[in-house]
Amino acid sequence: MTPSSVLRLGLGVAAVTVVLDQALKWWIVEHVMQPPRVIPVTPFFNLVMGWNRGVSFGLFNSDSPVNQWLLPLLAAAIVVALVVWLSRVTRRGLAAAIGLVIGGAIGNVIDRLRYGAVADFLDVHVAGYHWPAFNLADSAITVGAVVLVLDSLFGPAEKHKKGPQDRAKDQP
Secondary structure, three states: OOOHHHHHHHHHHHHHHHHHHHHHHHHHHHHHOOOOOEEEEEOEEEEEEEOOOOOHHHHOOOOOHHHHHHHHHHHHHHHHHHHHHOOOHHHHHHHHHHHHHHHHHHHHHHHHHHOOOOEEEEEEOOOEOOOEOOOOOHHHHHHHHHHHHHHHHOOOOOOOOOOOOOOHHHHO
């Protein structure tokens, strides 16, 4: 694949992730959770309505104005860095993983700007222990990050082309 087609793939995955995430959140917030309640789906999974004003797993979850503006700015900076990385990758799987992280981050930033918090509604539980509620964007970020880590550990090594200055350093 050409670099531009890999970039388009990653950006396409990001766009699809944002659209699906926002459509699902709209449906849950505006229709399913009116009024907010716990909806058992399986013995280990519920739909709930939670608002995360902090970061992952509710860390720093407060109504602080710092969270309201700092977290979206931080996420935007991370998205910019990921787009730069995406523009340099040559493999489809890596591009898709970066696209998932970008799309998930953008989906959660949209929530912060729209609601002042991230809408979380997926509740997984076992033996009375509930994992912190999450959403599709969080899932995309997690899957993308896991793929990136696995790729860095087990993926093919990137071959760097040596330029004239690098070849000169190799000379005795």
